[in-house]
Amino acid sequence: MRWTIFSDEILPASYLRTSWDCLLAEFGTYHIMVFVIRISRTKIRIVFDASAKFGGTSLNDHLTKGPDLTNSFVGILIRFRRYSIPIVSDVEQMFLQVAVPEAGRSILHFLWTSSDEGAPLTFQKNRQVFGLTSAPASCMYALKCAIETLSPAEVTARCQRQFYVDNYLDSFEFVENAVRIARNLKEALMGRRLCLNEMVIQ
Template identity: 30%
Template sequence: MEDRRWLQFVESGCRQMINGKYEIPLPMIEKPRIVPDSEPMVVKRLQQLKRKFKDDEHYRQYKQFIINLLEKGYAEGVPKCEVRNEQAWYVPYFGVRHPTKKDKVRVVFDCAARVNDLSLNDLLRQGPDINNLLLGVFLRFRLGLYACASDIETMYYQVKVPEDDRDCLRFLWWKDGHIGSDIVKLRMTSHPFGASCSPSIANYALKRVVQDHGSQFHKSVSEIVLNNFYVDDLLVSSDDINELIDNNNNNVIDLCSKGGFNLTKFNSNSLEVLKNLPKDKCSDSIEKFIEDEDVVQKTLGLDWSLGKDKMSISLNIDEIPRTKRELLAVIVLEGRVLLQNLFRNRIGWDCTLSERDKGQINVWMSRVNKFKLFSIDRCTKKGTTSKVESIECHIFVTLVN
């Protein structure tokens, strides 16, 4: 019932703008008559953030994030005539470091931050999970001899928020980005990373592109957009290289662009595929390919060796985790058991582990690191000379008590 209400609300409120982007209102459950004053909480969070900015690089990345939001139209200043608004909701934000790119910070809006035991996410309908199954996308990616992967540039931000809803997405920053200067009030014009409804709204908008514009393309192009995306990642494969170039790539780029979605960072196990794409659409792998170097790219959390066309698990466990939190970051299989033991012993998230626990983890790490030596062919038909009539997939799992 909730999902049906969400869908009815979004369908009735969705409109396509002149620039092609979709505008979808915030799916509010019910706006409270009296909105708690969230601005003091966000001011306090901003001051806490200020103390972290002793690291100049940390500050530079946050500042560039805000600049990008404003320059690309994903956010705007609150008009002076609208600054006083008792119905406005202020949202803090925080940085999340990429597990494999330690120098990169992704800034997330904390829509779960509570004021008077109420958060913005409490007021939003999350919406149904209309994303494709990860397993299905990955298995289809393994079917064709030639493969290509790409992603949508800042997918959530391509879906706009109506002006009437933007004051629910206010945030604070310093004037001109200078710490210590006056605090200015800004607001999102796009759906933010961190709102509980953003994933469903972005997925709905992508599928709406097919509904509104798919008839202009071959049916197979629409099917790719509907079935081969996992969130913002597109994975396509085909036995026909020309089909992959013309139908699966260029036409899919055109269809996605009808909704303001920009496909970029293309990778492929075929140099010919990459050469037939606009250069600004390709990742830097094309340059390394030309130089005959093997290129390894991240694809759905796995390492894809483009030259060898093999998939492997990337594990970088060089040091023994010192805390329960660090162990969670590298958890797999037997590591679950080790983590559960720490829970049973009520070890705090950031407490230093005992020598006994470290010893058990060290033994486990030596076995886990052997995964680095294991890889599989990306294509299930690689090495076959006859026509493949059927493919079976056998999956084994283990239950940990």
């Protein structure tokens, strides 16, 4: 029942399509339901397992990790602690903001049903899947390409230095500068269809 209710949230139409090109005999992507228990409420996450093996092989066995495009966490942390006014935020659902090339989508099909009695349908993901060996590098490359097109130049420079994967960590000497950069950064990334979650300025 919870799986059915959650399907509308985890499977928005813009992130997938009903697939008629995939045969059930082909290798698909397995998924499981994981409960994340919090004090206020319990969240359900759908985890796609690209490491699951069938016939002695898995999807991840055929993917490359790609280059490490992540900034040095130590460097970010040092700069983050430099001044007394920190800013913290992250890109909302970053993996779902990055499209998978058309040629690679057919392997990302999976079965899903919206009822206990209905026959499952075959869906195909068109966005990056958390759990794919290649996904982190693909998402980091997409973020870096988006950052290079931002303006003003100060926002671009800070983004290039202060993003750790999808987390933005920065610090400022004056509140006015922190508020200005936060506003410019949010607006600039929104222009690239990358939504930042609410920024925390302390």
